[in-house]
Amino acid sequence: MSDKTMSVEEFASTIESGMTVGIGGWGSRRKPMALVRALLRTDVTDLTVVSLGGPDVGLLCAAGKVRKVAYGFVSLDSIPLDPHFRAARESGTVEIAEYDEGMFVAGLKAAAQRLSFLPTRAGLASDVLTMNPELRTVTSPYADGEEYVAMPALRMDVALIHLNRADAAGNGQYLGPDPYFDDLYSMAADRCYLSCEEVVPTERLREAPFQSLLVRRMYVNGVIETPRGAHFTSCVPDYDRDEAFQREYAAAAKDAESWSRFEEAYLRGDESRYQAAVADFASTGTRSA
Incomplete structure (x- = not known):
């Protein structure tokens, strides 16, 4: 099996402006945050982001990297709304395609199967169709003649995901x-x-139940070992969401001056500097100088 391991910087160099980037995880849970932070350090812009979003979407919007967001929600879980995405949404600085969660998953499944759409009942008789006038309905070709939403495939140029473990392949x-x-x-x-907490020999993947082997190597182009790479979102059982730091993130979004200080403390350097600054915050409760 080929070795697909790479550095965070090598990953970031493969992303180009204008791409459609899918980001896995859910809200503020197991997000590939080290990869998102790497994108913040690049010149890429004009991204279309596909996500059941959390701070991944918020950070990219705050950095002016995003043209459009296709989403089911953008939440920090314990904080209902990501403040940067809320500001972008309310000001109209990003285009949006807001779907029912069931519709969003149908769009992922359609793309995964290389179909142009999948029929779904999700979204019928709702304002989702009003908000997304490009959506169409289809009638079943069978005797029941039932009507469904034709949810378009959510195809992506690149997907970013974070898991607990992976092998080099x-x-x-x-x-x-x-x-x-x-x-x-x-x-x-x-x-x-695929970023992960730890790259392990393939035989170690057999230590957990078979169903935990979620992603197959045939779909993965690069593997990036990033311990605590989902911070400040959770990556259970390795660590829970850092609620104190998440509150710091949300509070810093209240005005431009506060956000500039947050960026300087946590987002100006590389991933090792970020992790060191976070460790300092955890021990002192304040930002690094």
Whole structure:
């Protein structure tokens, strides 16, 4: 099996402006945050982001990297709305395609199966169709003649996901309570980059139940070992969401001056500097100088 391991910087160099980027995880849970932070350090812009979003979407919007967001929600879980996405949504600085969660998953499944759409009952008789006038309905070709929403495939140039463990070939394993559709992201994109807490020999993947082997190597183009790479979102059982730091993030979004200080403390350097600054925050409760 080929070795697909790469650095965060090597990953970031493959992303181009104008791409459609899918980001796995769910809200503020198991997001590939080290990969998102790497994108913040690049010159890429004009991205279309596909996500059941959290701070991944918020950070990219705050940095002016996003043209459009296709989403089911953008939440920090314990904080209902990501403040940066809310500001972008209210000001109209990003285009949006807002779907019912069931519709969103149908779009992922359609893309994963290389179909142009999938029929779904989700969204029928709702304002989702009013808000997205480009959506169409289809009638069943069978005797029942039932009407469905024709949910378009959410195809992506690149998918970014974070798992607990992977081998060098790209077989990925989650050890927490939920897969968060990361397998669909990997199949729905032309390329997939998998960050993980630890790269392990393939035989170690057999230590957990078979169903935890979520992502197959055939769908993965790069594997990036990033310990605590989902911070400040959770990556159970390795670590829970950093609620104190998440509150710091949300509070910093209240005005431009506060956000500039947050960026300087946590987002101006590389991933090692970020992790060091976070460790300092955890021990002192204040930002690094």
